[in-house]
Amino acid sequence: MTQVQIAQLRKSYGHHEALHGIDIAMESGEFVVLVGPSGCGKSTLLRMIAGLEDVTSGAIAFDGRVMNLVPAKKRDIAMVFQNYALYPHLTVRENMGFSLKLRKVPLPERNARVEAAAESLGLGHLLDRFPRQLSGGQRQRVAMGRAVVREPALFLFDEPLSNLDAKLRVQMRTEIKQMHRKVKATMIYVTHDQVEAMTMGDRIVVMRDGIVEQAGPPIELYDRPANEFVAGFLGSPSMNMLDAVLSADGASAVLGDGSHVALPGHVEGGAGRALRLGLRPEDLLPSETGIPFEIDVIEPTGAETIVMLRNPAILGEGSLCLLLRERLPLAPGQELRIAPKPGAAHLFDPGSGTRIDPVLRSEPLRAAAR
Amino acid sequence: MTALHLRRAGMALAAILLLIWSLGPVYWALATSLMKPTDIAASPVNLVPPSITFEHYAKLVGGLFGQPDETGIWRDFLRALGNSLVLAGGATIATTAIAAIAAYAAVRLEFPGRNLVFYMIVATLAVPGYTVLIPLYRMMVGLGWVDTYGGIILIYISAYLPLSMWLMRSVYESLPLSIEEAAFLDGAGRLYTMVRIVMPLALPGLIAAAILTFLGAWGQFAVPLVFAPTAATKPLTVLIPEFATKNYVDYGLINAAGVFAMIPPALVVIFLNRFLLSGLMAGTGK
Ligand SMILES: Nc1ncnc2c1ncn2[C@@H]1O[C@H](COP(=O)(O)OP(=O)(O)OP(=O)(O)O)[C@@H](O)[C@H]1O
Ligand SMILES: [Mg+2]
Numbered sequence: 236m237t238q239v240q241i242a243q244l245r246k247s248y249g250h251h252e253a254l255h256g257i258d259i260a261m262e263s264g265e266f267v268v269l270v271g272p273s274g275c276g277k278s279t280l281l282r283m284i285a286g287l288e289d290v291t292s293g294a295i296a297f298d299g300r301v302m303n304l305v306p307a308k309k310r311d312i313a314m315v316f317q318n319y320a321l322y323p324h325l326t327v328r329e330n331m332g333f334s335l336k337l338r339k340v341p342l343p344e345r346n347a348r349v350e351a352a353a354e355s356l357g358l359g360h361l362l363d364r365f366p367r368q369l370s371g372g373q374r375q376r377v378a379m380g381r382a383v384v385r386e387p388a389l390f391l392f393d394e395p396l397s398n399l400d401a402k403l404r405v406q407m408r409t410e411i412k413q414m415h416r417k418v419k420a421t422m423i424y425v426t427h428d429q430v431e432a433m434t435m436g437d438r439i440v441v442m443r444d445g446i447v448e449q450a451g452p453p454i455e456l457y458d459r460p461a462n463e464f465v466a467g468f469l470g471s472p473s474m475n476m477l478d479a480v481l482s483a484d485g486a487s488a489v490l491g492d493g494s495h496v497a498l499p500g501h502v503e504g505g506a507g508r509a510l511r512l513g514l515r516p517e518d519l520l521p522s523e524t525g526i527p528f529e530i531d532v533i534e535p536t537g538a539e540t541i542v543m544l545r546n547p548a549i550l551g552e553g554s555l556c557l558l559l560r561e562r563l564p565l566a567p568g569q570e571l572r573i574a575p576k577p578g579a580a581h582l583f584d585p586g587s588g589t590r591i592d593p594v595l596r597s598e599p600l601r602a603a604a605r
Numbered sequence: 606m607t608a609l610h611l612r613r614a615g616m617a618l619a620a621i622l623l624l625i626w627s628l629g630p631v632y633w634a635l636a637t638s639l640m641k642p643t644d645i646a647a648s649p650v651n652l653v654p655p656s657i658t659f660e661h662y663a664k665l666v667g668g669l670f671g672q673p674d675e676t677g678i679w680r681d682f683l684r685a686l687g688n689s690l691v692l693a694g695g696a697t698i699a700t701t702a703i704a705a706i707a708a709y710a711a712v713r714l715e716f717p718g719r720n721l722v723f724y725m726i727v728a729t730l731a732v733p734g735y736t737v738l739i740p741l742y743r744m745m746v747g748l749g750w751v752d753t754y755g756g757i758i759l760i761y762i763s764a765y766l767p768l769s770m771w772l773m774r775s776v777y778e779s780l781p782l783s784i785e786e787a788a789f790l791d792g793a794g795r796l797y798t799m800v801r802i803v804m805p806l807a808l809p810g811l812i813a814a815a816i817l818t819f820l821g822a823w824g825q826f827a828v829p830l831v832f833a834p835t836a837a838t839k840p841l842t843v844l845i846p847e848f849a850t851k852n853y854v855d856y857g858l859i860n861a862a863g864v865f866a867m868i869p870p871a872l873v874v875i876f877l878n879r880f881l882l883s884g885l886m887a888g889t890g891k
Contacts, residue, residue, distance in 0.1 A: 287786050307789040314790050320783035324805045334791035385791070 237297045237388040237421050238263045239284065244293035246279055246445075253279050255445045256293065261423070261438075263298075266415050268436035269425045270468070276445045277425040281391050284423065286310050297389070313382035314391040317398070319374050321366040327353070327377050328362040334385045352384045356410075372403045383414065390422040396431065408435060429469050433457065441465050463588040466513050466581055472541060472556045474513045474581065477549060481508040488512045488580065492548035494526045499578040500593025510591070513581035516541070516558035525574035528555060530567050544571060631867070638662070638861035645856050661861035681836060681844060682862060688833070689840035690869060691754055693822040696761035700769050700818045701811055703762065708773035709799060713785070723774070730767045734827060742831055757832050761822045769814035776810030777803070812877045819873050823866075841866045 239261040246254040254276045261267050269277045282288040284295055286307035295302050302310060313334075322330050328349055335345040353359050356376045366374055375395065382390055392411070396404045412435055415422055426432055432439050433453045440450040441464075449461040453469075460466035466474045479488035479496070483506040487495040496512060528544035531554055535541075540562065544555040557573060565571065582591040637645055638661055640654045663672060668679035710716075711723040741760065742751070750756025780803065788798040804811070826842045833839045845862045848855050 285786075285790060287789070307786070308792045308794060310790075312790055314787070316783045316787060318781060318783055320781065320787040322784060322787070322802055333788070333793075337792040337797070381787075381791075 238299070239389065239421060239423070240294075240296040240299070241280075241284075242294045242296075244280070244283065244295065245291045246276070246283060246288065247291045252291075253445050254283075254291075257442075257445075257447055259440055259447065259450060261421060264419050264421055266412070266422045266424065266435060266437045268432040268439045269423065269442060270427065270429060270432035270439055271442035271448075272468070273427055274444075275442045277427070277442060278393055280442075281314075281393055281423060281425050284389075285312050285314050285391055310389075311387050312389045312391060313385050313387040314393065315378045315382050315395045317394040319366075319378040319395075319398075321374060321377055321381075323366050326363050326365055327358060327369070327380075330366070330377055331380045331384050333381070348384050349380075352380045356380050356383075372399055372407075375399060375403075375407065379411070379414070383418065386418070386420075388420060390418075390420055392422065392424040394426055395424075396426075397428075404431075411435065430471060433469065439469075441468060459590070460513075460581065461590050463511055463513070463583040466583065466590075470515060472516045472558065474515050475519075475555050476583075477512045477514065477555075478585070479510045479512040481506060481510055488582070490526070490549045491551075492526070492546065494549075496575055496580055497577065498580055498582065498593045500595045502582065502591060502593050509585045511583040511585050511588075513583060514555075514575050514579065515581075516556040517560075518576045518579035519555070519557045519573045520576060521559075521563065522572055522574035525572035527570050527572050530565055530569045530571050533565055533567060535562075540565075542571070544573070634860045634863045634867075637856055638864050640857060642855075642857055661855075661857040664858055665861055665865065678848075678858070682841075682865075684836050685839055685841045685844040686865065688838050689823060689842070689866070692757055692761065692825075692829070692838070692840055693819050693869075695754065695758045696765065696822040697815050697819040699758060700762050700765045701815045704766055704769035704773045704814055705804070705807070705811055707766075708770045709777055709803065711770070712774055712777040713782075723770070727767045727771050729763070730771075734764065738827065738831060745832060751832055752835055752838050754838060757829060757838060760828050760832065761818075761825065764825075764828070765818040765821050769818060772814050772817070773807065773810055776807050780806055816874060816877055820870055823870050 239259070241257055241259045244254055244257040245252065257276075257280060259267075269280060271277055279288060283290055286302070286305060290303045297310070322333065325333065328346075331349045331352060332345045335348060340348070350359070350362070353362055356379060358373065358376055358380060361369060361373060361377075366377065369377065375398070378395065395411075396407050399407060408431060411424075424431075424435060436453055438451060439453050439456055441448045441456065443464055449456055449465045456465060457469050460469065460474075463476065467476065477490060479490050481487075481502055481504055482489050482495060485501045485503065485505070487497050488510055489495055490512075496514075502508070502510075526546075526549070528546045528549075530542060531545045532543040533540060534543075538560075540559045542557040542559060542565065544557060546555070549555075557571075582593065583589065584591055636652070636654055639657050639659070640651065641656065641658050641660070644651050644655050664676060664678050665682045666679055669683070707726075711719055745751045745756050745760075748756070750759070784802060784806070785798050788802045793801070824842060825840075829838070829840050829843045833843060841862065845859055845866065848859045848862065
């Protein structure tokens with residue numbers, strides 16, 4: 236159980252700065268997911284926490300104690316690597332017991348702990364095999380087992396599931412969460428898969444180009460993304476982004492074809508203010524009175540149907556993605572009128588990309604709330 | 606016959622030719638060493654010994670078994686065999702050990718000028734040995750290291766270290782860094798990680814370096830010719846040619862000694878080769 240505080244952390248490789256001042260505070264026992272596109276610095280940050288990379292400036296502290304200069308072997312951290320990094324010349328038992336042996340845990344206790352961990356991961360019958368004699372999924376479990384056996388204060392995972400097939404990935408996701416509930420240690424989990432981030436994290440930290448774009452509980456990030464990047468990154472299919480302008484009364488966004496989308500409140504800036512209007516695919520519903528689009532592509536997945544819509548006046552060359560839960564008799568080329576769910580519109584400033592929160596119009600209500 | 610059969614037959618023929626090419630001289634040495642001097646000198650040459658004799662071998666090692674010894678050759682021979690083993694063995698152990706550590710430092714430790722140091726050592730590969738022989742001789746005389754095991758082994762190390770370091774560096778570079786990092790996080794220090802994790806994984810490379818060094822040192826002629834003038838350190842490579850005197854070339858004796866000289870390198874290759882397990886790295890990742 237460890238609190239992790241990261242303050243103004245920077246990392247430079249030569250003249251190239253990979254992390255530009257990261258601030259994160261992690262509660263003890265929390266499951267934090269670092270997510271972001273490739274090259275944004277997730278692994279670098281994780282490796283700095285592990286002590287595998289030097290800190291250029293800023294601080295990493297565990298429970299208030301600055302760790303910048305503490306070597307990796309003294310940090311009491313277990314890490315599961317993307318390529319598992321098992322010791323190829325040691326058996327599963329020796330791999331899992333390596334750290335205990337180093338800490339001079341007596342053999343009977345070591346064996347007991349290794350066997351208990353192996354049992355809980357379904358590796359009981361594989362203890363005397365070498366890594367080369369295991370399947371990818373089994374190797375992944377051994378790597379997890381090696382981490383669990385140690386009972387460390389902090390677990391780090393660097394894309395541990397990216398080499399597994401889709402089905403195993405879903406299964407391991409659940410097992411890692413179960414493990415977290417059981418051992419109650421602080422865990423930091425790196426992934427570039429937003430589904431993993433949403434499903435696993437108590438808290439998500441979205442990174443891009445060496446900075447933190449937003450941090451918070453998954454649903455909060457999903458419902459109130461702080462900027463256009465986070466909005467587009469979380470959610471699959473990702474959020475539709477439309478160019479729009481503000482109406483004269485500040486209460487609706489006007490699309491390219493002149494149709495209005497009602498906003499959940501009032502926006503400053505006056506008529507004609509350029510806006511980016513974000514609409515999640517599941518927040519769009521067919522409606523007799525909606526905006527007309529032409530159906531381009533229909534992709535049924537069974538449980539739901541993804542429909543790609545076109546309307547050059549609104550979208551230019553782009554298309555609008557719609558996620559339907561019910562099965563409608565649709566065909567490409569048909570017209571489909573859709574309307575966003577009330578209050579579902581997200582607004583962003585086209586220049587900075589930051590979120591614009593409409594102000595509630597009902598002043599008396601706000602006064603009463605104060 | 607199909608094209609496939611033809612290709613198979615062609616490959617078999619090529620293999621046989623290659624075998625004759627490389628094993629022919631070995632057979633020739635063995636056959637000559639077993640022939641009577643009169644059969645050796647006969648014309649046309651005998652490809653197969655008409656009769657077998659062990660007289661040449663007796664001259665070389667008979668003294669060991671209490672046989673009458675008129676020439677005293679067996680003492681010189683056994684001494685030289687011992688010298689060869691000490692020199693080649695010592696050079697192999699020292700070179701491999703130094704290469705193992707130095708190449709690791711060159712790959713994994715960050716220090717200023719590490720590439721410069723590495724390339725300077727490897728660059729000495731390009732210097733032909735004979736160009737430094739004379740200055741080296743004056744240096745060794747000055748230090749009093751001529752005709753000592755230490756001095757000669759030192760020269761061998763300087764000759765074979767660059768190649769071994771180069772080899773070991775590429776071996777270490779091919780090992781995933783994450784395995785070592787996993788060991789650090791498991792609580793191991795640099796040294797423990799190197800001995801327990803890196804060395805076992807680099808073993809095939811170490812064995813290859815050892816084989817190359819041993820074979821090179823075992824066959825060295827120029828260096829011991831200059832630096833091993835007396836029986837104290839003179840190895841087989843220098844002794845055997847001395848069996849050919851101005852008046853008489855004792856082919857039987859030379860070839861019998863040659864056959865003996867083939868045994869240690871053959872044993873080294875056969876024995877160490879067993880550790881050159883391929884696929885040792887399989888199963889680390891994915
Ligand atoms: N050893 C290094 N030397 C120089 N630059 C590096 C080094 N390691 C990482 N970088 C740079 O730092 C940036 C962040 O890399 P990092 O590996 O942390 O990305 P990541 O978010 O983990 O990406 P991915 O999802 O592809 O693993 C990249 O621009 C990368 O090129
Ligand atoms: Mg990474």
